[in-house]
Amino acid sequence: MLNRVVASIQAIGHRTIDNIWRLGVASRFFAWVLLKSTTSFLRFGLVIREIYFVGVLSLIIILVSGLFVGMVLGLQGYETLQKYGSESAVGTLVALSLVRELGPVMAALLFASRAGSAITAEIGLMKATDQLAAMGMMAVDPIARVVAPRFWAGVISMPLLAAMFSVMGVFGGYLVTVVFIGVDNGSFWSQMQNAVDFRYDIVNGVIKSCFFGVAVTAIAVFEGFDAPPTAEGVSGATTRTVVTSSLVILGLDFVLTSFMFRGVS
Amino acid sequence: MTDNLIEIKNLAFSYGTRPILNNVNMAMSRGKVIAVMGGSGSGKTTLLRLIGGEIKPSAGYVKVADQIVHQLSRGDLFKLRRKMGMLFQFGALFTDISVFDNVAFQIREHTNLPESMIRDLVLMKLQAVGLRGAYNLMPAELSGGMARRVALARSIALDPMFIMYDEPFTGLDPISLSVICNLIRRLTDALGMISIVVTHDVQVSLKIVDYVYFLADGVIAAQGTPQEVKNSVAPFVHQFVHGEEDGPVPFHYSAQSYQKDLELENSVA
Numbered sequence: 001m002l003n004r005v006v007a008s009i010q011a012i013g014h015r016t017i018d019n020i021w022r023l024g025v026a027s028r029f030f031a032w033v034l035l036k037s038t039t040s041f042l043r044f045g046l047v048i049r050e051i052y053f054v055g056v057l058s059l060i061i062i063l064v065s066g067l068f069v070g071m072v073l074g075l076q077g078y079e080t081l082q083k084y085g086s087e088s089a090v091g092t093l094v095a096l097s098l099v100r101e102l103g104p105v106m107a108a109l110l111f112a113s114r115a116g117s118a119i120t121a122e123i124g125l126m127k128a129t130d131q132l133a134a135m136g137m138m139a140v141d142p143i144a145r146v147v148a149p150r151f152w153a154g155v156i157s158m159p160l161l162a163a164m165f166s167v168m169g170v171f172g173g174y175l176v177t178v179v180f181i182g183v184d185n186g187s188f189w190s191q192m193q194n195a196v197d198f199r200y201d202i203v204n205g206v207i208k209s210c211f212f213g214v215a216v217t218a219i220a221v222f223e224g225f226d227a228p229p230t231a232e233g234v235s236g237a238t239t240r241t242v243v244t245s246s247l248v249i250l251g252l253d254f255v256l257t258s259f260m261f262r263g264v265s
Numbered sequence: 266m267t268d269n270l271i272e273i274k275n276l277a278f279s280y281g282t283r284p285i286l287n288n289v290n291m292a293m294s295r296g297k298v299i300a301v302m303g304g305s306g307s308g309k310t311t312l313l314r315l316i317g318g319e320i321k322p323s324a325g326y327v328k329v330a331d332q333i334v335h336q337l338s339r340g341d342l343f344k345l346r347r348k349m350g351m352l353f354q355f356g357a358l359f360t361d362i363s364v365f366d367n368v369a370f371q372i373r374e375h376t377n378l379p380e381s382m383i384r385d386l387v388l389m390k391l392q393a394v395g396l397r398g399a400y401n402l403m404p405a406e407l408s409g410g411m412a413r414r415v416a417l418a419r420s421i422a423l424d425p426m427f428i429m430y431d432e433p434f435t436g437l438d439p440i441s442l443s444v445i446c447n448l449i450r451r452l453t454d455a456l457g458m459i460s461i462v463v464t465h466d467v468q469v470s471l472k473i474v475d476y477v478y479f480l481a482d483g484v485i486a487a488q489g490t491p492q493e494v495k496n497s498v499a500p501f502v503h504q505f506v507h508g509e510e511d512g513p514v515p516f517h518y519s520a521q522s523y524q525k526d527l528e529l530e531n532s533v534a
Contacts, residue, residue: 130357134416137317138371139346145374 026222033151033221036144046149047156054115054150054217055157059164061114062107066098066165069106070172073097078177087177088187092195094173095166099196099205100261103166105253108212110165111158112245116220119150120241123224124234132225147221154220158213159206166205204260211252216245269294270426270459271316275325278311285311286483289325293427298453298460300470302505303480304514309463312480313429316461317351318342330426347375350420350428354435356412358404364391364415365400371422390418393455394448410441414448421452427459428452434466442466446473467506471495479505481514 040047077093123146126132132142170192177183196202220241227237273291277284286308293299301309314320316327321335328334329345337345358367368387372378378386391397394414404412413433420428430449434442450473453460464470471477471491479487479494479502487494487502494502504512524530 126359129355129360130353131359133319134351134353134357134359136319137346137349137351138374139343140371140374141343 022226025226026218029222029225030218032143033148033218036141037148037152039141039144040148040152046145047152050149050153051157054111054119054153055161058111058114058157058161061110062161062165063168065106065110066103066168067172067175069102069165070094070098070169070174071176072172073102073169074173074176077173078181078183087183089191089195090177090183091170091173091188091192094177095170095192095196096201098166098169098173099201101205101253101257103169104162104205104209104212105249107162107165108158108209108216108249109246111154111161111212112216112220112249113242115154115157116216116241116245117238119154119217119220120224120227120238121234123147123150123221124227124229124237127225127227128229128231128234143225147225151217151221154217155210155213158216159209162209162212163206207260208253208256211256212249215248215252219245219248270330271461272328273312273316273325274328276312276315276322276327277324278308278315278320278322284483286315286322286480289480289483289485291478291485293459293461295426295459296453296457297475298450298462298473300474300477301461301463301480302465302467302470302477303486304465304505307480308483309480310431313351313431313461313463316429317346317349347371347423348426350425352413352416352420352428352430352433354432355409356404356416358407358412358416358419360404362403363400364396364402364404364407367404367415368400368419368422370419375423386422387418390422391415393421393452394418395444408441410437410444413437413441413445417445417448417452421456424456425458427461430460430462430464432464433462434464434469442469446470449473465505467508471506 073094074090077090078087081087081090081093123132126142126146132146135142135145174188178185178188223237223241223244227233269292271291271293273289276286276289278286289308289312291299301312303309311320315322316329316334318327318334318337326333326335330348332341332345334342334345358364359370362370365387368390369383372383372386388397388400391400394417396411396414396418399407399411399415404415407415417428433445433449437445446469449460449462452458462470462474471494474491476490477488477494478485481501487497487499489497494506497503497506501513503509504514510516520526522530
């Protein structure tokens with residue numbers, strides 16, 4: 001019995017040390033990616049190409065999800081607000097929910113699933129098939145050539161995707177409440193314009209999505225680069241990217257929100 | 266300065282406490298095809314990684330063009346690597362770009378040549394491996410033998426001083442095998458470089474190589490010209506060259522007594 005307890009404590013200790021060690025390796029890797037980013041900016045075509053893969057190809061899922069989230073928000077908001085005769089404030093509800101929270105968070109979660117997993121799988125498979133080693137042997141640094149452009153493409157794409165998510169969400173809310181239900185068009189837009197502050201709401205939402213972009217792509221490129229070069233290793237790394245990114249997005253969102261929206265009246 | 270472009274002296278390497286290579290000495294000069302043979306896990310690929318500077322030795326050194334590889338800074342190592350070529354076991358072609366772009370990759374990365382000149386250079390390299398007509402194919406459209414020929418064209422793109430081949434004959438049909446084999450010899454002679462071929466395909470490689478090193482348990486068990494190797498009476502070399510099932514390399518992996526494993530000992534008693 002005592003042995004079993006000791007073994008459990010030892011296992012927890014080993015796992016903790018391993019995770020701290022891995023966090024250290026990830027931090028060093030991240031610093032290395034930043035140091036090796038010069039190539040990405042000198043040859044911006046490399047980043048543009050990756051923006052197409054991680055950003056443009058994520059547009060469909062982002063736009064469609066944004067539209068439906070906005071439609072549901074409009075429907076639910078109208079349902080509650082009309083009880084108090086405030087259905088014209090539904091535009092405010094939809095817009096604030098989207099630009100402050102749902103836009104950045106939902107877009108980041110979708111981005112982690114669609115683009116983060118793809119980045120990890122691609123880099124992991126390049127490692128498993130010796131493509132990264134071959135690049136190194138050709139005197140081309142794989143971190144500068146493969147990792148950094150993907151990282152910056154993710155960082156640039158994320159706020160743009162979040163903005164498009166919010167725009168589509170607002171359109172979805174408009175479609176349901178104004179076009180289908182018949183809420184007054186003028187009230188919908190004017191109340192929204194009055195309530196949504198550019199600096200306080202929109203810019204803060206964009207800042208959030210920038211943080212999410214850095215977190216998701218940093219996790220994705222690290223997991224890919226660190227993946228054991230086997231089929232099982234790559235699949236495990238891909239899963240870890242989605243799970244870790246999602247948890248980090250939600251945790252980071254709480255921290256950022258508590259800093260950004262303190263003292264909201 | 267010696268005549269040997271590559272000199273390996275008292276080289277040792279271990280993963281943690283597990284020794285992989287011990288006191289390995291080799292010398293290689295231009296225009297030669299050198300084979301490094303040995304069973305799986307004998308340290309052949311580790312040797313290539315040490316020559317390429319991917320890992321550092323625990324003792325001894327690898328000297329390439331009078332530079333000790335593991336003492337070079339990252340920048341100098343990358344400069345040296347521009348003069349090396351490496352052919353990986355399955356080619357390691359970049360799967361998202363065409364055959365043409367694979368061969369052009371290194372030229373574009375390291376030179377400022379105009380695209381028209383790059384095109385000519387790439388087509389010349391592809392012509393040398395007989396695949397000029399496949400320049401616009403994607404790696405997924407190539408057979409295993411073709412992929413390795415493209416990888417060979419890619420590795421000679423910048424006319425290296427030497428090329429390392431990691432198991433270049435694995436999984437090839439007889440025609441592709443013969444093509445790769447002859448290409449290695451022909452390119453070595455034409456470019457005046459060194460080819461270091463890590464392989465266990467004895468009969469094929471002995472036809473084209475100038476010198477053979479046999480690695481066993483991390484040390485050089487034997488070495489010599491192909492003729493010397495064929496005539497060798499050393500038990501390990503004899504077993505390896507003739508593919509004998511049992512010998513210094515045992516057929517059975519070490520295990521406890523067979524009777525004990527089948528639980529027959531007690532019943533006999």
